[in-house]
Amino acid sequence: MPGKRIAVIGAGVSGLGAIKICLEEGLEPTCFEGTNDIGGLWRYQESLNRLCYRIVYKSATSNTSKEMTTYRDYPSPDRFPNYLHNSRIMEYLRMYAQHFDLTKHIRFLSKVHSVRKRSDFSCTDVLVETTGKQESYVFDGIMVCSGLYTEPILPLQNFPGINRFKGQYIHSCEYRSPEKFQEKKIIVVGIGNSGADLAIELSHVASQVYLSTRRGVWIWNRVWDNGMPKDTVLFTRFKTILNKFYPTYVLATCGDDLPNHIISGRVLIKSDVREFTETSAIFGDGTEEDLDVVIFATGYTFSFPFLENNATVLDSQHSMFKFVFPPQLETPTLAFIGILQPVGAIIPTWELQSRWAMRVFKGMKLCLEGRRLSSDLRFLTAFFFSPSAFRFLNNPRDTCRVQYVEYMDEIASEIGAKRNLPSIFLWDPKLAIEIFFGPCTPYQYRLQGPGKWAGARRAILTWREQIVKPLRTRTLICDQPPSSVPFWLKSACAALLFVLTLVIIKG
Template sequence: MPGKRIAVIGAGVSGLGAIKICLEEGLEPTCFEGTNDIGGLWRYQVRDYEWQGKYYKSATSNTSKEMTTYRDYPSPDRFPNYLHNSRIMEYLRMYAQHFDLTKHIRFLSKVHSVRKRSDFSCTDVLVETTGKQESYVFDGIMVCSGLHTEPILPLQNFPGINRFKGQYTHSCEYRSPEKFQGKKIIVVGIGNSGADLAIELSHVASQVYLSTRRGTILNKFYPTFLINRWAENKLNARFNHDVYGLLPKHRLLSHQATCGDDLPNHIISGRVLIKSDVREFTETSAIFGDGTEEDLDVVIFATGYTFSFPFLENNATVLDSQHSMFKFVFPPQLEKPTLAFIGILQPVGATIPTSELQSRWAMRVFKGSNKLPSVRGMTADIRRKRKRFGKEFLNNPRDTCRVQYVEYMDEIVSEIGAKPNLPSIFLWDPKLAIEIFFGPCTPYQYRLQGPGKWAGARRAILIRRERIIKPLRTRTLICDQPPSSVPFWLKSACAALLFVLLRVF
């Protein structure tokens, strides 16, 4: 008997994972991709008819390769620990080829509408391919088109920008720095893209200004699981954010941290100057909130993106940026759970493993293996989370869909019964339990037990340290490997104590 038919919208990192999980669960996926290739935002293009996919040439992941991976397909150990966009594309192509995913993708196919049938049993999908429209019927829809569908260019917030005689643009149009040689440039916004562009442009520009309203915390190796005070002290020990003009008005974990390790060096050398928010523009300059004024040639708005789903009925109410979906996946008001959003969130960590877990849960709901709570139960959960998020995060577009990485993955994996049971693992494999407890929360641990178990998960966890070190060993040295920072006996003692405490409580 054929499996249920599932439509996957988008062949980026979330869409590829959704196709693979569909096949794993015995379902029949058809993926519709508007462009002619996989990769979504990670596919660098010099020029295209749309902005989508236009990452700048030097864009590099700000999460490590051991975190930025599908749970049953580690990236090659020869890859560097932080991947350039070309490496991520190479990994995605390897993944698609290994699991034979491409044959399930219909390229140059834009979804125009998704409409439920009157009995809610199936969904009609209207797709345009090479100028022709075709209609399909599916049992489930997975929206994997991503958060970054529409660039935000808030010109109304910057008086005078229309009379500015220089060039202004959104960061999504930026490719490389060559044409900005000798220019005076301001980058508005200090998110990851803003910091990256300011650093890169400072090598060719006569001066780069970086405008921020709130400041930011800078570090690629941020310890998100620790309390704010401890983490902020450690980060400030690296360099004083106040002295560098970066001291934020928020706590570390309440807003997205910026991953730009090179920025302090560029600030201290004067290549990048930190400025307050722009009050207004003149024909040739920007006037800042503190009253200072700087002459400019170019304005780049690194002001982020928003998401939009014009192909859905009641687009504005299905997803309203206010945590209106059950665990960021299922709209609670549907008569039957036939629609799931995958990767439409911002984890404080990597998207690939997070969206893959969402797909595993969604597929089991589509199949009937898992049941959702009642509408009342889902709505109550949404309200509780909305209230909690209001305390944890700023009321800011960058934080409307933000979740804590490990906490969220544990929550989703618990829905499908695949959360690793540490006491159980300790009994039959203490070495593995110790590595999980003391090591980073890599995606492989969610393939150790339960549905979707992967035979290679144990080995992937145990050799991850070697995988991290290997790309750094580009020079042959004859010496003993340095001892572990934590003695094995101490790890064993702590793990045993943890096991006892878990059994007791």
């Protein structure tokens, strides 16, 4: 008997994961991709087009490490560096698609025009345009995998005088490489990851770069304690528990070279722009600087024009149930993958969302049993996000943020993929200690539940070797890098786990 028919919209990192999980669950996926290739925003192209906002700049490199960013059952090659340039990410995605034979399920140059639910809610009609010809399809479920970066935000109304500025102004999505900005005076507006990257890169060729920000931000280095990638040190279950007892600063930007460029004057930090003149910018503190170029690194917003109620599907009040299911649907046959911003790696987060959505599409009895996706979900969603609301700012970007480990555990619990640490300690203490103190790698969610992977345990225990491998360009005799967690603390926590295990057994 054939499985349910599922439409996957978009063949980027979330779409590829959704296709693979459809096949894993015995469903029949058809992916519609508007361009002629996979990869989404990670696929670099030199020339601009109407989809320029979905293309990375030439030097773009991931700010999460390869061990944390992989799909759960397909680790990155150990020869890959720990942080991947966009070309390496594309190489990994092509390997993944080829290994699981995903491209045969993708229809390229196919733009989805409309998605309409039938009156009896039995299925959904999808209208698609391919090479000028429109075709209609019927599906049992829809996976929207077009992501967060759909429309660039260019808030010109917030910058008086920009229309009379005689220099050049662009959104960061139009930036490709620094060559044409030689000896220019440039201001980058916005201090997110792309804003910091562009300011650093342009400072090598420009006569002066200014970086305008309305607020302060914490700068993270990709390399952390003992030479480890930052996310392998910060995103652990142990650190997640500690974060509950002292303030955390999650509003951070990756900018390894930014402090050096600031202290040497190559990048000058400025307050918010009050207004532009024909040749300069006047800042909130009253200072004025002459300019040739303005680059707005002011982010993106999502848009789903193919949906009947695009304006009401998503809103700033978190009405989406755990950022996946819209609450107003009578039956959960529409799922959004990748419209949240985890403080951590995106690929495993989006992949776990897909695993949950597929189980719901198949009618599996999850936490939704006995509840309609209606007003109940608005209450549950508000409850789910209220504990972390104080950690983020109230703007479109930050309302989509979630804590990585907490959110992953929450979704994993829905599908039975989250392991109980005390029980693991009983039969495999080495693995339990690594899960608690080590990085919360994607492989932890393949130890059990749907899509269980036989190689998960080994991948969890060998993450250090995978990190060190590409760095061994010459032979040295040295000890293993010291752990970022003191031995006495590991021992105390291991003893606590042992006591909890005994309590469970006696109970």
